[in-house]
Amino acid sequence: xxxxxxxxxxxxxxxxxxxxxxxxxxxxxxxxxxxxxxxxxxxxxxxxxxxxxxxxxxxxxxxxxxxxxxxxxxxxxxxxxxxxxxxxxxxxxxxxxxxxxxxxxxxxxxxxxxxxxxxxxxxxxxxxxxxxxxxxxxxxxx
Amino acid sequence: xxxxxxxxxxxxxxxxxxxxxxxxxxxxxxxxxxxxxxxxxxxxxxxxxxxxxxxxxxxxxxxxxxxxxxxxxxxxxxxxxxxxxxxxxxxxxxxxxxxxxxx
Numbered sequence: 001x002x003x004x005x006x007x008x009x010x011x012x013x014x015x016x017x018x019x020x021x022x023x024x025x026x027x028x029x030x031x032x033x034x035x036x037x038x039x040x041x042x043x044x045x046x047x048x049x050x051x052x053x054x055x056x057x058x059x060x061x062x063x064x065x066x067x068x069x070x071x072x073x074x075x076x077x078x079x080x081x082x083x084x085x086x087x088x089x090x091x092x093x094x095x096x097x098x099x100x101x102x103x104x105x106x107x108x109x110x111x112x113x114x115x116x117x118x119x120x121x122x123x124x125x126x127x128x129x130x131x132x133x134x135x136x137x138x139x140x141x142x
Numbered sequence: 143x144x145x146x147x148x149x150x151x152x153x154x155x156x157x158x159x160x161x162x163x164x165x166x167x168x169x170x171x172x173x174x175x176x177x178x179x180x181x182x183x184x185x186x187x188x189x190x191x192x193x194x195x196x197x198x199x200x201x202x203x204x205x206x207x208x209x210x211x212x213x214x215x216x217x218x219x220x221x222x223x224x225x226x227x228x229x230x231x232x233x234x235x236x237x238x239x240x241x242x243x244x245x
Contacts, residue, residue, distance in 0.1 A: 035211055050240075057241045
């Protein structure tokens with residue numbers, strides 16, 4: 001079979017993958033006061049990575065993005081568990097959440113909650129699980 | 143002033159309802175093509191346009207319910223639709239979605 005030339009797919013992928021990653025980060029940070037959160041943010045990130053895999057193939061992507069996605073799952077789980085244990089250090093029950101107001105340089109007065117760190121753990125676990133499932137199926141040589 | 147406001151509100155509701163009915167009719171016509179389409183590319187294109195109509199329905203229902211919470215959903219459907227259509231097209235053309243090496 002002759003080799004096809006998917007230049008349109010590759011050019012649109014370079015543009016759309018950036019929009020997808022930005023949208024996923026927006027969804028991740030909007031989860032506190034609007035629809036969104038770690039789960040849908042992680043799914044959008046893996047959608048962007050899958051789009052790049054579809055356009056460029058596995059070998060090129062392993063060179064560009066040398067991440068073993070199986071190792072991201074325990075990292076996310078450890079972050080989520082650590083935020084729960086962190087509450088116990090201050091004599092509060094497991095998984096106690098707290099928040100405070102900080103004066104950040106660009107954003108001004110911002111509310112930072114420890115629920116964001118728990119969400120980060122969910123995000124990493126979702127990205128790891130989704131990419132592991134899809135790449136394991138895609139690598140199956142027929 | 144209140145009369146104008148009431149009139150505008152009813153106008154928006156009536157026109158949004160008419161648009162919902164029209165889009166629903168076009169989804170039914172597209173379902174005919176998606177079920178009976180002679181070839182697989184016919185079904186793929188029909189499913190793609192059903193998704194676009196779904197984006198329109200989400201926007202119209204956001205107007206009818208007077209909320210802005212559906213705007214993310216519209217963008218989300220568009221992104222998932224693009225990725226799904228690209229995957230379907232690659233499968234129909236090459237028989238594999240994620241290749242080992244392209245270069």
